[in-house]
Amino acid sequence: MNEKICIYCKEPFDPSRGEGDHVLPIALFGEFAGDVRFRGCCTACNNSFGVYEQILMQATSLGYLRQFAPVRRRGRSPGTRQRGAKGSKAPQHTVRAFGYGQLVSPLTDPRQVQPKDQITICDEAGIEHHVQLFEGMTAGQLKARIRKLGIGNVSSVFCSVTERLAEVFRRLVKEVFPTLTYKALPDTEVGKSTVPGRISFEFSADADRAIGKMAFHYYLTHNQRGYDGSEREFSAIRQYLRHGGNPDSFFGQPGPEFRMPFGEDASGVVWTPSNWCHVLLAYEVEKQIVVYMRLFAGPDHIGEEYQVTLGSIAGKLILPSGIWGHAYLRDDSRADRYDGHVEAVEPERLA
Structure with missing residues (x-):
């Protein structure tokens, strides 16, 4: 040997x-x-x-x-979606539209994205915090996620959701933030648009x-x-x-x-x-x-x-x-x- x-x-x-x-x-x-x-x-x-x-x-x-340059894996499909590993987080994709940041999910081409159901919380320091919403989510679960982020005093909350669950999530957000004044923003049109984006790595x-x-x-x-x-x-x-x-x-x-x-x-x-x-x-x-x-x-x-x-x-x-x-x-x-x-x-x- x-x-x-x-x-x-x-x-x-x-x-x-x-x-x-x-x-x-x-x-x-x-x-x-x-x-x-x-x-x-x-x-x-x-x-x-x-x-x-x-x-x-x-x-x-x-x-x-x-x-952008997928690797050939000897006959296997080259997975490309990043999910985080070993305590490191998956990259966070956001776009800036209507004056605040919104979470998005990258598609097959990572330069193309689709929105998520979410709230964007702005604290008194002007820092934005994003929380994804999901169907069946309770007020207790949403509060727990917000506490985990360690957000200080809240100045405003933006809710961006799909039409199908819009009313459900509006009630959920009102239950968690009962003292905030609710104001409806114009709905966005269905289709494609170009907006500035950002990817955060941690x-x-x-x-x-x-x-x-x-x-x-x-x-x-x-x-x-x-x-x-x-x-x-x-x-x-x-x-x-x-x-x-x-x-x-x-x-x-x-x-x-x-x-x-x-x-x-x-x-x-x-x-x-x-x-x-x-x-x-x-x-x-x-x-x-x-x-x-x-x-x-x-x-x-x-x-x-x-x-x-x-x-x-x-x-x-x-x-x-x-x-x-x-x-x-x-x-x-x-x-x-x-x-x-x-x-x-x-x-x-x-x-």
Whole structure:
């Protein structure tokens, strides 16, 4: 057996068993031909990262962007609706119409939404709180949901409901707020209209551990120094990924400036690719190890930006080039199981 020692738990395992760790999780980003997988951690540790990846997919902006580039799941239908995960909430979709915010549900195309039966409560500070209403709801249940939100003094309440249950919900709201003055607003016309919208994300900081793991494993699969991740230079990032901690030590640190490989116009505006892609870049110059990621770059969207500082290089070995990168390019026309392919990016186009 070709036995290795896991860089996280230090237990022996057979790296030839299983698929190894995809640098970009298949469930979130898809599978790319030519991808190099990391085989330095055991199955148990690799599976533990799946919890953080689930939060990333079900509760963050990356999961939302995934809906525009659905992942092929080897013959299965790619579910796209975000529902929250592991204590992280599902994204809240609201639109602003008639002077106040209203809850909406995204349709197959998340840019198209439909309204929910709801009340919007405005407190004295002008903060809006949304409570969804459902058929058969009692006054006690509605009061309990309002208490859970911790709303202070109420200044106004807006009730937005469908015509079928309009009278039922009006009586319910009057029972819960008997002292408020009731005023009927004009009914909205049935049909489609364009209104400004907003999506709010509330999720656990463990999602950062999924981002950090991607950066770390990308560097380890492509570095030119032969590092396998067990070196003392990476003790802090290993500890953080396995046990958690302060993400500020790795995210948002001063570092190099990266350029996107798509080009830019004379005014400095960066061009966006015609199809969705992910770009991962690594930098190990002047003893600093940094991985830069631009995820879900695509039509009219520059992508979500992350920069992760992995550590410092202790050795004095000077390499011909300490900068490299790869683009994970989606191709929906492929006839195989892959969502796209991986291409190396020339160093001179990166920094």
